[in-house]
Each structure stands twice: as structure tokens, then as C-alpha cells.
Amino acid sequence: MIRRPLMLLALLLTGCAQTYVHTRHTDGVRSEPANRSWSMSEEGNWSSLQPWTFMGVEGTLVETPNWEIYTTIDNERFVNFLPDFYEAALEHYRTAFGELPAPPRPMETYLFGDRRQWKNKTRMMLPELASSFEGLGRGGFTADGVAVLYDIDNSMWDRDTLALSSHEGWHQYAQTTFQQQLPPWLDEGIATLMEGFRVRRGRITFSMDSNRERSYRLRIARRSNAMIPLRELLDGDPHVFLEQGKSDLLTYYAQVWALARFIAEGEDGRYLPALQNVLNLALDGDLYRRLLQSDAAARSSAPSKDTTGVVFIEAFFNENFDEFAAGFEAWVEQLASRRMWWR
Structure with missing residues (x-):
């Protein structure tokens, strides 16, 4: 069953769906046609x-x-x-x-x-x-x-x-x-x-930093005062920004590129262990149970509706969302001022 495919214009258009069990082949070398x-x-x-x-x-x-x-x-x-x-x-x-x-x-x-x-x-x-x-x-x-x-x-x-x-x-x-x-x-x-x-x-x-398209779009959004507020970025998905137009959608992807980089390498790798933990929890199927049991979810008035946004950041990355947001803002300023020499 497809769950809300995600779309990206211009360079990419992507879709996310539930896990698909592909059983045509098992491990190892597959069948051997004569013209292979x-x-x-x-x-x-x-x-x-x-x-x-x-x-x-x-x-x-x-x-x-x-x-x-x-x-x-x-x-x-x-x-x-x-x-x-x-x-x-x-x-x-x-x-x-x-x-x-x-x-x-x-x-x-x-x-x-x-x-x-x-x-x-x-x-x-x-x-x-x-x-x-x-x-x-x-x-x-x-x-x-x-x-x-x-x-x-x-x-x-x-x-x-x-x-x-x-x-x-x-x-x-x-x-x-x-x-x-x-x-x-x-x-x-x-x-x-x-x-x-x-x-x-x-x-x-x-290389995670070698992406001229995303870097360029981030600089354009920054200079034109068109950045998406972080809370809105976290609570939305590409469908929301697609409805607002191609420019907003490309800005969305530039900002999630910057956000993922911030989590992976910003502030001297402060959030990398937390990212590794999130990936392993998703791998094992325990991510959202841990999220709903977190102090951040307990503080939320509607944790089941806000699990992917601010509550998620506070549960896994930084219980002080304002501090996290300030760090991301500084990171974006740093990225937007860089020049990309190769991709």
C-alpha cells in the first residue's frame, strides 16, 4: 500500500512508501541466460x-x-x-x-x-x-x-x-x-x-558537501529571505511545498539537505551519535515506541500528531529545541556563505 508519495521537481521527484518484500531472488548469483x-x-x-x-x-x-x-x-x-x-x-x-x-x-x-x-x-x-x-x-x-x-x-x-x-x-x-x-x-x-x-x-x-544545486538554492533562499521556518520544515513534507510551487519545493529540499548535514557534522559532530541511534532504531522497528515513551512526548499535548517535528528533535537530538534551532541557523549562515568549487 502506497503511503503519500513524495515528489520533487526539476532535478528530482521522489516517492516514499512502505517496505516492499521482493522475493524473486535469494542471496548469491542469479539465473544464467545464455546471452549474459x-x-x-x-x-x-x-x-x-x-x-x-x-x-x-x-x-x-x-x-x-x-x-x-x-x-x-x-x-x-x-x-x-x-x-x-x-x-x-x-x-x-x-x-x-x-x-x-x-x-x-x-x-x-x-x-x-x-x-x-x-x-x-x-x-x-x-x-x-x-x-x-x-x-x-x-x-x-x-x-x-x-x-x-x-x-x-x-x-x-x-x-x-x-x-x-x-x-x-x-x-x-x-x-x-x-x-x-x-x-x-x-x-x-x-x-x-x-x-x-x-x-x-x-x-x-x-561527499555530502559536494552538491552545487542544493547549495545554490540555499544561498538564493537565504539572500531573498525565503527560508522556511524550522518548525514548518519539520512538520511538513514535500507535498505541502509542492502545492505552494516549484520554488518552495526546491527550497524545502535545500533546507533538509542543510539540516541533515547539520545533524551529521555540525557543531563538531555533536548530533552524529544521536543520528546513528535513530537509524538503528528505525532499522530494528523500535523508533516510534522510543519516541512515544520519551520525555519530549510526555510534554507534548498531542504527541501522536507531532512525532516527526519538534518532539522528534527534542526526543533524540536536543531537549532544548531553541538551542538546536539556533545552532542550525548558524550552520545555514555558514553554508550559505561558502562557494562550491566542485560537486
């Missing part, structure tokens, strides 16, 4: 490519230990790059904030060569939501652990498409591995942190 080609990365990860078609369009199924990537992008260099990129992204998800486990099964991604194919797959997967998706800009969505994307770079160097893939990959990982969902602002914030990467001499390096 194999390779091994320097890190020791196997990958394979085999023909695949979608509604008569020829494509490729790319398989790795942790991913099944169905693509109709007709770019051999790009397709051959996908195994290393996706496995490196997963390694980043699992180590960026401490050690997290491998996903229980391979994660399924559809990466189409054009928007028309993406629309057709959307109608197949989410017929009740497809019409609302079709009017949106560049992007994709993730539902029940399955991501559906398309090439948003128009056959140029696919940096934005790869950033989108890594963003959605976090949602896939969280939906298939965690027993409980994170609050929207934290889940989306972490996903934006996963967008930043660079490739040098064939090696992929992910």
Missing part, C-alpha cells in the same frame, strides 16, 4: 549484463550483488558504469553515518531512456497516481523499494541522472532494509546528502 555477459570490479563485485525489453524497446538488465537495474538508455559507456556506481552508492549509504547492514535482497531499479517510457511504467505501477506524476518536471519516484527513473541529462554526461539515481537509491535502501520509516524531513535530507559525488580516474567518491 559477466565482469568483475577491482573491489571484487561481480556484475552481469543481458538483453531486456520494455514494450518493444530494447534495453539491458544490469545485475550486481545488490541491485537489479533495468535500463533502456542506449549508451554503452553509461550502462557499463552503472554496476560500479550503484555498488559504491550502497557502500556510502551503509558507512556514511556508521555501520548499517546490507539490504536483505537485491533492489530493483528501472532507468528509462526517455520520459515516455517512464510514464508508461508509472501507469503500470501506480495507475491511481500516474496522472499527477505526468504533469511534473524531470525526475522519478520510489515506491515499495522499487525506483522508476529516466535519463534527465538528454544523453549528455549523465551527472544529474546519476545524482537522481543515488538519491532514489537511499530511499530504496531504507524502504527495503529499515523496519520503520524515518520522518520525511530526515529521510529526504539524507537522500539529498547522497546526491554528491565526483569521479576521478575512474574512481567514484561520494
